[in-house]
Amino acid sequence: MLNSRDTWDRKIDYLRISxxxxxxxxxxxxxxxxxxxxxxxxxxxxxxxxxxxxxVGTELGIKKIRITGGEPLVRLGVIEFVEKLNQIxxxxxxxxxxxxxxxxxxxxxxKKAGLxxxxxxxxxxxxxxxxxxxxxxxxxxxxxxxxxxxxxxxSPVKVNMVVIGGINDxxxxxxxxxxxxxxxxxxxxxxxxxxxxxxxHSEGFVSLNQVKEIICDNLHLIPIGVKGSGPAESYxxxxxxxxxxxxAPLSHNFCSKCNRLRLTADGRLRPCLDNNLEIxxxxxxxxxxxxxxxxxxxxxxxxLKPNHHSFLEEGNDISxxxxxxIGG
Ligand code: SAM
Ligand code: SF4
Numbered sequence: 001m002l003n004s005r006d007t008w009d010r011k012i013d014y015l016r017i018s019x020x021x022x023x024x025x026x027x028x029x030x031x032x033x034x035x036x037x038x039x040x041x042x043x044x045x046x047x048x049x050x051x052x053x054x055x056v057g058t059e060l061g062i063k064k065i066r067i068t069g070g071e072p073l074v075r076l077g078v079i080e081f082v083e084k085l086n087q088i089x090x091x092x093x094x095x096x097x098x099x100x101x102x103x104x105x106x107x108x109x110x111k112k113a114g115l116x117x118x119x120x121x122x123x124x125x126x127x128x129x130x131x132x133x134x135x136x137x138x139x140x141x142x143x144x145x146x147x148x149x150x151x152x153x154x155s156p157v158k159v160n161m162v163v164i165g166g167i168n169d170x171x172x173x174x175x176x177x178x179x180x181x182x183x184x185x186x187x188x189x190x191x192x193x194x195x196x197x198x199x200x201h202s203e204g205f206v207s208l209n210q211v212k213e214i215i216c217d218n219l220h221l222i223p224i225g226v227k228g229s230g231p232a233e234s235y236x237x238x239x240x241x242x243x244x245x246x247x248a249p250l251s252h253n254f255c256s257k258c259n260r261l262r263l264t265a266d267g268r269l270r271p272c273l274d275n276n277l278e279i280x281x282x283x284x285x286x287x288x289x290x291x292x293x294x295x296x297x298x299x300x301x302x303x304l305k306p307n308h309h310s311f312l313e314e315g316n317d318i319s320x321x322x323x324x325x326i327g328g
Pocket of ligand 1: 023029030068069070071072097098099100119120121122160162189190191192193194323324325327
């Protein structure tokens with residue numbers, strides 16, 4: 001196996017794969033104001049292509065995969081894809097980030113196909129507000145989806161809330177309460193300036209230091225450190241079934257421990273969420289390269305991986321892609 005260390009000697013063993021840029025929600029901060037131009041099916045990697053890319057990635061040290069999107073569960077054939085992914089030697093974990101709407105339908109088959117766990121994105125527990133943020137009325141399905149994930153053992157079940165000032169920052173304690181009542185790991189995430197959004201970053205950004213202060217005013221948090229190689233700083237508190245965590249890419253950047261690359265649905269490897277660096281895996285339009293070609297592109301992207309993101313630096317070249325196009 002080749003050693004997948006980047007220029008900064010970080011071990012890169014985690015690949016996030018966006019399998020589609022389509023979505024059944026239209027979150028205000030993730031989709032641009034003018035709506036989205038969907039890519040044609042021909043521009044999106046076939047499952048066979050993704051499996052080939054992952055197989056090459058594992059030779060270079062990729063061990064963990066997260067399937068994301070857009071909304072991964074809207075792409076047809078996702079269960080069979082997970083099954084095939086699960087047969088690739090060298091992978092130790094396959095997880096998924098989803099908005100949860102289709103989880104009630106798919107949780108059991110996903111578990112059976114080999115998915116280990118899910119992160120469910122949820123920014124409000126209030127019906128009207130959920131609809132305002134996502135432009136769709138699906139909160140009930142998401143809540144049933146969370147229960148299905150728990151029931152079928154896609155654990156640990158994590159619920160990710162992006163905290164946005166003036167939008168949902170009054171619900172922080174409600175999310176803490178969700179983790180008290182269920183064995184759920186609620187993680188508060190800082191809003192990042194990516195692509196074009198309906199919500200201004202300068203108005204919506206809330207530092208997680210503030211979020212932690214609000215929680216600490218209400219209860220005593222007991223640190224349990226950083227779990228695994230993930231970026232979340234985790235805590236427990238008395239009487240809780242779950243835990244809470246903080247992912248603060250802006251106020252406490254965790255770039256020195258970054259272990260990931262991203263594969264976009266249209267076949268580009270990205271070394272970082274920030275900026276516009278990406279490497280095309282196509283050798284010709286519509287056709288990705290052979291294994292040697294892909295292997296060399298992985299090596300190129302490891303070289304390109306920046307030491308740290310530059311979200312807050314003056315003159316930073318903000319990503320031209322929104323999160324639904326990169327894969328969160
Ligand atoms: N549709 C799936 C979902 O929502 O979980 C997967 C893709 S979505 C792009 C992945 C994650 O990115 C979601 O948790 C979403 O909240 C997060 N996200 C999108 N735009 C973001 C931003 N500007 N800052 C922080 N998180 C963002
Ligand atoms: Fe869709 Fe996820 Fe983006 Fe919301 S955050 S619009 S669910 S891709």
